[in-house]
Amino acid sequence: MRSKSTAPPADEGTRERVLTAAGELFAEHGLRGATVRAIALRAGANLAAVNYHFGGKARLYVEVMRSSFAEALARHPTDGGLAADAPAPERLRAFVRSLLARARGVGRPAWQGRLMAREMADPSAAIDVMVREGIGPEFERLLGIVREMLGPRAPADAVALAAASVVSQCLFWFFAEPVIARLPALKPFRDSAATEAIARHVVAFSRAALAGGRERRR
Amino acid sequence: MRSKSTAPPADEGTRERVLTAAGELFAEHGLRGATVRAIALRAGANLAAVNYHFGGKARLYVEVMRSSFAEALARHPTDGGLAADAPAPERLRAFVRSLLARARGVGRPAWQGRLMAREMADPSAAIDVMVREGIGPEFERLLGIVREMLGPRAPADAVALAAASVVSQCLFWFFAEPVIARLPALKPFRDSAATEAIARHVVAFSRAALAGGRERRR
DNA sequence: TTGCGATTCAAACAACTGTTTCATATGGTC
DNA sequence: GACCATATGAAACAGTTGTTTGAATCGCAA
Numbered sequence: 098m099r100s101k102s103t104a105p106p107a108d109e110g111t112r113e114r115v116l117t118a119a120g121e122l123f124a125e126h127g128l129r130g131a132t133v134r135a136i137a138l139r140a141g142a143n144l145a146a147v148n149y150h151f152g153g154k155a156r157l158y159v160e161v162m163r164s165s166f167a168e169a170l171a172r173h174p175t176d177g178g179l180a181a182d183a184p185a186p187e188r189l190r191a192f193v194r195s196l197l198a199r200a201r202g203v204g205r206p207a208w209q210g211r212l213m214a215r216e217m218a219d220p221s222a223a224i225d226v227m228v229r230e231g232i233g234p235e236f237e238r239l240l241g242i243v244r245e246m247l248g249p250r251a252p253a254d255a256v257a258l259a260a261a262s263v264v265s266q267c268l269f270w271f272f273a274e275p276v277i278a279r280l281p282a283l284k285p286f287r288d289s290a291a292t293e294a295i296a297r298h299v300v301a302f303s304r305a306a307l308a309g310g311r312e313r314r315r
Numbered sequence: 316m317r318s319k320s321t322a323p324p325a326d327e328g329t330r331e332r333v334l335t336a337a338g339e340l341f342a343e344h345g346l347r348g349a350t351v352r353a354i355a356l357r358a359g360a361n362l363a364a365v366n367y368h369f370g371g372k373a374r375l376y377v378e379v380m381r382s383s384f385a386e387a388l389a390r391h392p393t394d395g396g397l398a399a400d401a402p403a404p405e406r407l408r409a410f411v412r413s414l415l416a417r418a419r420g421v422g423r424p425a426w427q428g429r430l431m432a433r434e435m436a437d438p439s440a441a442i443d444v445m446v447r448e449g450i451g452p453e454f455e456r457l458l459g460i461v462r463e464m465l466g467p468r469a470p471a472d473a474v475a476l477a478a479a480s481v482v483s484q485c486l487f488w489f490f491a492e493p494v495i496a497r498l499p500a501l502k503p504f505r506d507s508a509a510t511e512a513i514a515r516h517v518v519a520f521s522r523a524a525l526a527g528g529r530e531r532r533r
Numbered sequence: 534t535t536g537c538g539a540t541t542c543a544a545a546c547a548a549c550t551g552t553t554t555c556a557t558a559t560g561g562t563c
Numbered sequence: 564g565a566c567c568a569t570a571t572g573a574a575a576c577a578g579t580t581g582t583t584t585g586a587a588t589c590g591c592a593a
Binding site for chain 3: 329360361362363364367368
Binding site: 127129130211214215217218219220224225228232233236237240253254255257258259260261262264265266268269270272273274275276277279280282283294295298299301302303304305306308309 | 345347348429432433435436437438442443446450451454455458471472473475476477478479480482483484486487488490491492493494495497498500501512513516517519520521522523524526527
């Protein structure tokens with residue numbers, strides 16, 4: 098074991114397994130619905146492991162939220178590797194792609210989208226830190242893109258509303274997933290081809306709307 | 316008491332109060348979070364009243380969902396009083412207004428939006444009947460409007476995606492309410508003026524996008 | 534009043550929850 | 564080997580949950 102002052106125990110075994118098991122179960126059943134016993138069982142750990150490693154169910158939950166969100170953001174950066182001075186429409190496309198990819202969880206944890214949807218419908222103490230560290234700055238970047246596309250004379254309210262329209266079209270697909278699955282006209286976006294089609298549509302729809310909004314202003 | 320065969324007890328007192336108290340608490344804390352004891356307390360009824368009148372917490376929940384949704388739909392019809400052959404843009408405007416009004420709950424129960432958001436994030440047995448009786452037919456009507464605006468040559472997939480874009484822009488404002496309240500750039504839509512501004516924006520944004528999509532197709 | 538079904542009430546029940554406790558094991562250092 | 568912090572384990576605790584029970588009360592017809 099390492100020295101006590103530098104870092105937490107850094108256990109790569111039980112702690113890690115509890116973290117992912119908790120993520121899956123929290124996403125599936127919610128903070129209240131997922132029991133500590135079920136988490137420990139899935140992780141192959143003892144019941145007391147949760148309290149030992151995280152100090153309680155509530156703190157385990159915020160740790161799951163923070164780590165999974167940070168990991169998803171690292172895997173799918175909102176700028177998509179584009180330079181900051183790339184054309185606004187390109188940056189918009191990268192933003193939409195990143196948001197949809199993170200929602201679907203193309204990397205390892207495919208449950209981050211549901212976790213996020215639950216957190217928004219039923220906010221806990223974790224939402225403050227998430228908005229402050231992740232969603233807030235990200236939305237600010239989107240505001241910049243939209244502002245550039247709407248032109249310098251666009252009022253701040255119009256920019257904010259248009260940015261909301263963009264993110265809403267992305268969030269919808271995993272927010273309303275249970276409903277979408279029951280509507281014959283809509284196909285859920287679980288495979289990457291459907292995600293790509295949705296991304297193209299959202300970008301095209303929003304670009305047309307933004308262009309129209311730009312020319313409508315005198 | 317009325318005859319037993321015609322209708323359920325039709326108690327205008329306790330049963331009704333339990334129903335609205337349950338709606339408020341389910342909306343605030345969710346199906347699991349709202350306890351039968353708290354519901355009975357708020358309703359001024361005995362703990363056993365829930366089981367006596369509804370036969371259990373689960374059945375009380377679906378009854379709350381069904382009645383509140385039906386009531387909201389009756390108060391804000393999706394056609395907004397327009398004739399079926401009114402111009403499509405007019406019907407789109409009426410649809411958006413109705414959806415936002417129902418979400419905000421301008422009538423009596425202001426908690427229906429949150430209830431619905433919870434149900435989508437954490438679907439229960441109530442969601443099947445809701446989609447079948449309410450959301451499904453409503454979405455079909457929107458599909459008709461969008462199809463008319465996109466033109467007869469628009470493929471079904473494009474129509475469905477565009478309709479999804481319209482509803483998503485409305486749902487966003489009460490789906491992501493806890494996040495919106497924490498973003499300084501966005502104002503929550505709790506008053507009717509903000510709702511009206513959002514409705515105007517959604518209609519303008521979508522109309523511009525649909526017009527662009529129409530002309531882009533060859 | 535008497536009878537009777539519908540309703541309300543207080544109390545208890547059984548199951549499940551997160552957490553704590555204390556004993557045991559483990560792995561490395563002296 | 565002895566020591567000690569770290570980690571795991573089984574059991575129990577205290578609180579809350581939805582539901583049930585059986586007695587008490589109400590409303591009203593005969």
